[in-house]
Amino acid sequence: MLEPLPQLFDVERLAESVITIVLADDHKIVRQGVRALLEGESDLKVIGEAANGKQALEMVESLHPDVLVTDLLMDGTNGIRATRQVKKRFPETTVIVLSMYANVAYVAEAVRAGANGYVLKGSDLTDLTRAIREARGGSLFLSTPLSKEAVNDYIQKTKGSSAANPANGERS
Numbered sequence: 001m002l003e004p005l006p007q008l009f010d011v012e013r014l015a016e017s018v019i020t021i022v023l024a025d026d027h028k029i030v031r032q033g034v035r036a037l038l039e040g041e042s043d044l045k046v047i048g049e050a051a052n053g054k055q056a057l058e059m060v061e062s063l064h065p066d067v068l069v070t071d072l073l074m075d076g077t078n079g080i081r082a083t084r085q086v087k088k089r090f091p092e093t094t095v096i097v098l099s100m101y102a103n104v105a106y107v108a109e110a111v112r113a114g115a116n117g118y119v120l121k122g123s124d125l126t127d128l129t130r131a132i133r134e135a136r137g138g139s140l141f142l143s144t145p146l147s148k149e150a151v152n153d154y155i156q157k158t159k160g161s162s163a164a165n166p167a168n169g170e171r172s
Contacts, residue, residue, distance in 0.1 A: 017043055018043055019132060019136055020063070020064075020065040020067070021046045021067045022049070022065040022068050023070075024051075024052070024069070024070040024079070025051075026052055027071075030071070031049045034098070034128070038128075047063050053076060053077030053079060054082075057086060067132055068086055068093055069128070070095065070097055071099060072106060073099070083110060083115050084114060088114075097117070099120065099121060100122070102143075102145060104150050107142065108151045111155065116139075116140060116141070117135040117141035118131075118142050118143065118146060120146070123143050123144075127144070
């Protein structure tokens with residue numbers, strides 16, 4: 001009788017080590033480009049794309065990704081509101097904001113809403129993949145030109161103030 005071959009690796013553990021991602025950006029070419037870049041990473045898998053925050057929330061609800069990578073300003077429900085709703089309803093989902101805006105007010109508002117990372121669109125792929133992995137591991141990730149101290153100072157100075165909430169409005 002033949003004996004079973006020894007298991008060389010834990011298939012279930014490998015499957016769990018893949019980080020699933022939903023992308024949300026109102027520009028299709030940006031979503032396609034980010035997807036193409038992330039597909040080159042063996043531990044990252046894009047499982048859905050959304051054109052706005054409302055669609056992103058629906059995808060998070062139906063697909064249960066590990067990570068939502070969202071634009072900040074989109075038509076309809078913006079990235080700040082989407083982040084707030086995702087973190088309220090699905091706190092286990094990591095949210096990374098991918099934005100062209102380096103303004104500390106935007107960064108602070110994203111962090112206040114529950115974002116686990118903020119990556120500038122001018123960054124390279126390494127920043128985005130580091131943000132996904134580090135934020136998934138429990139760290140707050142900010143792109144290099146952004147300062148955690150400046151963001152924390154801004155949050156303290158504007159605590160309770162809705163006037164200093166530039167990303168709170170919707171884009172038309």
